[in-house]
Amino acid sequence: MMKPIIEVSHLSKKYKYGESQPYYTLRDALVNFIKTPASLLSKKQSSLKKNEFWALKDVSFKLNQGDVLGILGPNGSGKSTLLKILSRITFPTEGSAMLRGTVGSLLEVGTGFQQELTGRDNIYLNGAILGMKKSDITKKFDEIVNFSGVEKFIDTPVKHYSSGMYMRLAFSVAAHLDSRILIVDEVLAVGDAEFQKKCLGKMESVSKNEGRTVLFVSHNMMAVKRLCQKGILLKNGKMEAEGSIESVISKYAEVADVSKKFIPIKIPRIGVTINKISINKKEKGKVYPGKPLKISIELSAQKKVENIGLQIMISSDATEGRIFSTNTKTMKNIDVVLKKGKNHFTCDIHQFNLCSGKYKLGIAMDKPFVELYYNEADLFYFDVLETILEPALLPTLPAYGRVYMDHEWTIE
C-alpha cells in the first residue's frame, strides 16, 4: 500500500499580538524581563497567555500522491501560516507534519530577485534560492525564458523591466521547480489575463501529468475549482471544513461574510493600512437591488503618498469574471494624494443594479499605469437582498438574471 505523501497532524502555531513594533531593542527585552522575571523560567504551555493567539490550531489532513489540495479561508485565517510551516520557514508550536519527498515552495514570485542584476542572473539566483541545482537551471534555461516571453530583455537588469515582465519572469522560474511536493501561495494573480491562463495551464500539467502533490492557496475560485480535487477551509486558524473542493467552496462562501470583523490590511511597500471597509453603514450593511450603495474605506498612511489610485472591484461568486470596477484615477481621473494619518474614501453608486445574490468586494491600490501595490479581489462577501421593486409583483430573485437595468415599457 502506498503511504500518504503528506501527513499533517494537529498542527498549531501560536503568535503574539502587538508585534507590530518593527523590532525589539535590548532595552525592551530588559524592561520585559524586569516586569516579568519569571518569564525566563516558565515553560511554554499549550494554554494562551494574554496577548497571544493561535494563528493555526489543530489542523490535520492527509494527501496522497497526485492530490491537489485547495486551501481556502478569509484573510488572517492561517493559510499562509500553514504554508510557511510546511515549507519549514517557520515552525509549529504543537503538532507535526511528515512530508515524503522534496518540497518546493512558491510563497512569493521573485523571491530574492535583485534589481541590479539581469534577467539571466536572476533566473540563476532565484532558482538557487528555491532549491534548484545550477545544472538543472541551465538545462531548463531556454524553457524558462520561452515561457516568460522576455527573451529580448534577458540581459537587461530587471530594474528596467515593467512590473508585468518582472512577474512573468519570476513565475517562469518557479514554474519549473522539480520537486515532488509543490506549495503555492497566491501567486497566480500576476500579470495579464493571458499570462494567468498560461500559468494555470502550467500548474494543471504539473499536477495532472507529472503526478506531483500540490498545495494551493488562491482567492481565485475559478482557478481553485479547475486545479483542485480536495479542499480544506480555514477560519481563525481552525479547520472549518474538509472534503471535495466543491463542498468546501460553497462552505467558504458562507464563512466569508461582511458582518465579521474586518482585519486591517497592511501594504508595507507604501506604508498604508486599510483599516476599515464598510458598505451601506447607515442601513446596517443591507444592500438592495436598484438602491444606492455606499462603500466607505478608511486608510491610514504613515506618510504622505502621492499619485495613487484606489480601485474597487465587485464580482460574483456564481459567474466568472468581474462585474464592476472603478479606479479613482483610471476611471474618474482624480489625482489622489494620501495625507499622513487617516484618509476616508467613499464611493457612492447611485443605483446598484445587481440582482439578489452573493457578491465579492475587492480592493486594489496602484500607482496608476505604473505599478500595482496591492490587489485583492476577494476581501469580503456581501449579500444583495431580495426586495420587491415597485411596481413589480415578484421579488428580485437571482433566477431573473444578474443585472437589473432601469428600463421602461412602451405598449402601442
Added chain:
Amino acid sequence: MSDKVIIIKAKSRIQLIDWREIWEYRELFLVFAWRDIKVRYKQTILGAGWALLQPLFSMFIFTIFFGNFAKIPSDALPYPLFVLIGLIFWGFFSGTLSAASGSLIANESIVKKAYFPREILPLSTIGTNLIDFSISFIMLLLVAVYFQVIPNILALLIIPLGIIIGALGAGGLGLLLSAFNIKYRDVRHALPFFIQMMIFLSPVIYPSSIMRPSFRYLIALNPMAGVIEAVRIVFSGGTSVNWITLAISGTSSILLFIIGYYYFKSTERFFADIV
C-alpha cells in the same frame, strides 16, 4: 526518486547541524557570494578597484602619520608594507564580520519566503570578502616587490592558515551577531563602533613586539592578532613565528565559531517570525 522524508515538529531547543543538507545546498554559498560581488560594484566607475584603493589610501595615511610622524616601529619591514599587511588581514576579518552580522536582516524577504539552511547567508559573506582579500593581496605582493622584500617559504603555510583563522573567527562571530541582530537591532549601532575600536586592539598600526609578553597573549585572543604578527614575520623572511600566540588566536577562532554556531542554531527556528 529519492525517498526523502521531512519531519516537521514542534520546537526542540537545539537543532543539530545537518551537514548533509548543507552539502546539498553547497551551490547556494557560491550563488550568494557571487550575487553580493556582482551587486556591490554595480554603477561604480572603479568597480573592484575599490578593493585596491581602500587599503592603499589607508596605507599612505597611516604611513605618514604613524610611520613618519609618530615613528612607530615596524620591526624588520618597511612601515608601508608593515601596515598594509595589518590592514588587509584586518580588512578581511572586519569586512566579513560586518557583512555576516547584517546578512539575515539584509535578506529579510528571502528568509521569510524561502527555505534553505540559514547559516548559508552569514557564512557566504566569507566568500565575498575572500575575493576582495585576494585582489588586495595581489597588491600586497606588488608592494613587497617594490620594497624588495622576499617572504620566507613558510608564508605558504602561514597565509592560508591565517585566512582560515580569520574566516572561522569572523564567521563564528558573524553567526552570533546575525542571529542576535534579528531580535535586537542594537547590533547595528554597536558593531561599527566595535570594529573601529578593535583595530587598535589588533597589531595593525603597531608591532606586537612593543607589548609585554603577558599582554601579547591576551591580545592574541583576538584571532587576527596572532595572524597578523605571524604573517609579518614570514613576510620579512623570518621563521621565528610565535607559535604560542598563533595557537591562542587559532583556538579563540575555533571557540568563536562553535559558540556562534550554537547560538545561531538555538535561535534559528524563530528567525522568520521575528525578522
